[in-house]
Amino acid sequence: MSGRVPPLAGAELWRAVIAAAAGRCQCRGTCGTAHDKDGGRCPAVHGTYQTRHGRSWVRLLAAPAEPSALLLPPHQAATLPKTALAAWCPHCHDATRRTATKVQLAAAPAAEPDCLFDL
Template identity: 65%
Template sequence: MSPRPPLAGAKTWQAVIDTANSQCQCSGSCGKDHTKTGGRCDRTHGSHAHKHGGGQVRLIAAPAEPTGLLLPPHQAAALPTSHLAAWCPACHDAARRAAAKAQQATAPAVEPDALF
């Protein structure tokens, strides 16, 4: 199956997917070590997902750095192609959750305002 681009940002998405050779570029940011597949997620665009309901894998072009996954959508969309990577939805969501958890753990505690 040839990759089907999204309706918006098709040229950027296609460039990212081509660079990734239509394969998820996660190398462990999702929390899995992907050791069985050489250290990189083996999901490819259009392949069948065996877990979580199956269906076809649709790769996402998103920030390559996990902290970039926390950017607001308008800032992530403005990133150059060289700062983007191909992510399968499972790795993308897990890496985003892990980055949010790490950011929250390092954020300074906010003291509540005094009532009086």
């Protein structure tokens, strides 16, 4: 895995997730982009330079594969098994997480008014 710099913590787990993804972001449109030009999968490859989404080097993340699991607190996400993780580029990860947050907020029941008296 030349050219791939692992994170400071959890390097073995990160390497396993990135190797299973062949070094490429595993997003298939949950970020809101269809990725039509790339066969339905994000074209971001770890360690390459991208001109889209900020013109920078791609550094893939190992994060929960399910969009709803991206909202887990860090201490719970850290306990997920390797099979529940996927490789994400930062753009797809952030966009998918924003979408999951919107879905969660829309599904939440309306809160009762927080007031002392009925108006």
